[in-house]
Amino acid sequence: MNPTTGTAVSALGLRKAYGPGGEKVVLDGVDLTIPEGTVFALLGPNGAGKTTTVQILSTLIEADGGEAQVAGHDLATDADGIRAAIGVTGQFAAVDNLLTAEENLMLMADLQHLDRTEGRRRGARLLERFDLAEAARKPVSTFSGGMRRKLDLAMTLVGDPRVIFLDEPTTGLDPRSRRTMWEIIRGLVADQGVTIFLTTQYLEEADQLADRIAVLDHGTIVAEGTAEELKRRMPGGHIRLRFADAAQLEAAAGLFASVGRDDEELTLHIPSDGGIPTLRAVLDILDDSGISAESLTVHTPDLDDVFLALTGNRENPENPDSRKVNAR
Numbered sequence: 001m002n003p004t005t006g007t008a009v010s011a012l013g014l015r016k017a018y019g020p021g022g023e024k025v026v027l028d029g030v031d032l033t034i035p036e037g038t039v040f041a042l043l044g045p046n047g048a049g050k051t052t053t054v055q056i057l058s059t060l061i062e063a064d065g066g067e068a069q070v071a072g073h074d075l076a077t078d079a080d081g082i083r084a085a086i087g088v089t090g091q092f093a094a095v096d097n098l099l100t101a102e103e104n105l106m107l108m109a110d111l112q113h114l115d116r117t118e119g120r121r122r123g124a125r126l127l128e129r130f131d132l133a134e135a136a137r138k139p140v141s142t143f144s145g146g147m148r149r150k151l152d153l154a155m156t157l158v159g160d161p162r163v164i165f166l167d168e169p170t171t172g173l174d175p176r177s178r179r180t181m182w183e184i185i186r187g188l189v190a191d192q193g194v195t196i197f198l199t200t201q202y203l204e205e206a207d208q209l210a211d212r213i214a215v216l217d218h219g220t221i222v223a224e225g226t227a228e229e230l231k232r233r234m235p236g237g238h239i240r241l242r243f244a245d246a247a248q249l250e251a252a253a254g255l256f257a258s259v260g261r262d263d264e265e266l267t268l269h270i271p272s273d274g275g276i277p278t279l280r281a282v283l284d285i286l287d288d289s290g291i292s293a294e295s296l297t298v299h300t301p302d303l304d305d306v307f308l309a310l311t312g313n314r315e316n317p318e319n320p321d322s323r324k325v326n327a328r
């Protein structure tokens with residue numbers, strides 16, 4: 001962690017290209033700032049460069065350009081410092097199928113140079129915490145997908161990391177296992193103040209977990225903000241006011257420039273970004289005219305709308321999956 005800035009991860013102008021002449025540009029100048037103790041979600045369609053970003057920040061591959069600091073260590077000069085401070089789980093998981101859960105955890109403790117007693121103690125505590133104690137002595141090859149993910153994360157936690165990279169942590173899990181994983185991730189942030197860097201293709205996952213979301217498309221960040229901020233940027237949001245009778249509806253309709261109305265439902269739809277200042281302005285206008293609405297609801301576009309609007313305008317001919325996302 002960087003004690004002077006409170007920033008867990010920062011990156012400036014990260015670039016990465018593949019191919020003999022570097023003609024396949026994967027990251028084209030990625031900037032990120034992630035405060036410590038928060039959950040950050042990097043969202044993007046297949047092939048956007050999410051895994052590449054995680055691999056660079058976790059020192060698994062080198063960037064071609066740009067700079068980054070992770071947990072207070074510089075990527076270019078102190079990769080060892082970063083490795084000691086982070087945990088990585090996901091598509092390149094370290095779980096050994098032939099070993100039991102307990103053995104996997106002990107192996108991790110050995111790699112972290114913990115003494116045997118401390119290693120055992122931490123392992124047992126993690127198995128308990130992740131509800132894997134009963135299966136502790138069974139080979140991992142007999143585990144369900146959800147159990148393996150939990151073990152993978154438990155193995156990461158043996159080293160007590162301050163920053164954890166979770167690359168698509170719930171891909172392929174059923175809804176119940178996904179929710180369990182979300183609870184675990186929330187618990188890590190709440191109880192231990194760790195920083196989570198998450199990549200996901202699930203908008204709901206980003207919405208549920210992340211303090212801030214960045215949308216990556218074709219190697220650049222095309223939008224960044226809280227889920228609410230991103231949704232508010234989309235057209236289609238409105239405030240819906242319901243009135244007690246037709247007279248009130250009529251009077252209110254005359255107060256606003258562009259409104260939709262539904263006479264049967266006695267409602268007005270006022271285009272809005274859903275922000276509090278707009279909401280207050282609408283209520284003030286009604287108040288000043290002595291009209292009171294029976295109910296007020298704010299409708300904001302969901303994250304699906306945001307994702308499709310931001311990433312749907314260019315197709316990636318090399319990646320049929322990205323077309324699938326774009327065409328939805």
Ligand SMILES: Nc1ncnc2c1ncn2[C@@H]1O[C@H](COP(=O)(O)OP(=O)(O)OP(=O)(O)O)[C@@H](O)[C@H]1O
Binds near residue numbers: 045048050052053201
């Ligand atoms: N070693 C490599 N050599 C050549 N191209 C690569 C290599 N690794 C990744 N790529 C390409 O870089 C692009 C980005 O890949 P990356 O795995 O970072 O995307 P992603 O956003 O994580 O996608 P997904 O959601 O499908 O995992 C892809 O087009 C991929 O084919």
